[in-house]
Amino acid sequence: MAQPYEERNSAAKTRRQQEDQRRMEFRRAIEDRFELRQLQAEIGDFPDITHWQAAPAASRRSAQPAR
Numbered sequence: 001m002a003q004p005y006e007e008r009n010s011a012a013k014t015r016r017q018q019e020d021q022r023r024m025e026f027r028r029a030i031e032d033r034f035e036l037r038q039l040q041a042e043i044g045d046f047p048d049i050t051h052w053q054a055a056p057a058a059s060r061r062s063a064q065p066a067r
Helices: 006-044 058-062
Strands: none
Touching: none
């Protein structure tokens, strides 16, 4: 039996949303990696500041903005 149009449309919309979400997660991971490499290059001249290299990019983003 064929599915009604609304069900097919809803399933396609859900699938597209999931694909978009996966693409955005992948893009964020690439951007985080780029930012980390850029930060490491910037502080590479200062070997005393090695503790920054251990901090993941995600923890920097989770900080609450000042109000």
